[in-house]
Amino acid sequence: MKRLLFDVNVVLDVLLDRKPFADASSAVWSAVERGDAEGFLSAHAVTTLHYLNARSVGTRMANETTEAILSVFEVAPVDDAVLRSASALNWQDFEDAVTAAGARRAKCDAVVTRNPRDFKGAAVRILTPAEAVAWIEASS
Numbered sequence: 112m113k114r115l116l117f118d119v120n121v122v123l124d125v126l127l128d129r130k131p132f133a134d135a136s137s138a139v140w141s142a143v144e145r146g147d148a149e150g151f152l153s154a155h156a157v158t159t160l161h162y163l164n165a166r167s168v169g170t171r172m173a174n175e176t177t178e179a180i181l182s183v184f185e186v187a188p189v190d191d192a193v194l195r196s197a198s199a200l201n202w203q204d205f206e207d208a209v210t211a212a213g214a215r216r217a218k219c220d221a222v223v224t225r226n227p228r229d230f231k232g233a234a235v236r237i238l239t240p241a242e243a244v245a246w247i248e249a250s251s
Contacts (some may be wrong), residue, residue, distance in 0.1 A: 132225055
C-alpha cells in the first residue's frame, strides 16, 4: 500500500473547496479514506491547518475539523532529526524542506502537492494529486 504525505495546500484545497484544485485533491483524500493508500500529514501541517481554520471559523470548529482530519491521516513526526535533515537540504522554503524530510523519515513513498517544483531534490517521489490518484489506481 502506498504511503503518501499530503502537503498543506492539498488539504486546504479540500477543506476550502478551492477550484479548480479541489476535485483532484478530494480524489486522493478519498483514496486514503477508502483504505487504498495510507495518508500522512507532517506534525507542523496539523498545527498550521488548525491555526488557519481557527482564524476563519473559530476554535471550536477548528478543533472539530482537526479531529476529523486526524481520523483520516496519520501524523509524521517532526523532530530534531527531521529539522536537521530539512536544514541540510538548504531549500529556500524551509516548510517544504521539513515536509520532504518528514516524508522520508516516515517512510512515505511520495509527497502529494500542487507545487512539485518546490520539492526539487527531495529524496521521495513528488506527485500532484491527479498523479497520486493514477499511481494508486495503477497499483490496485
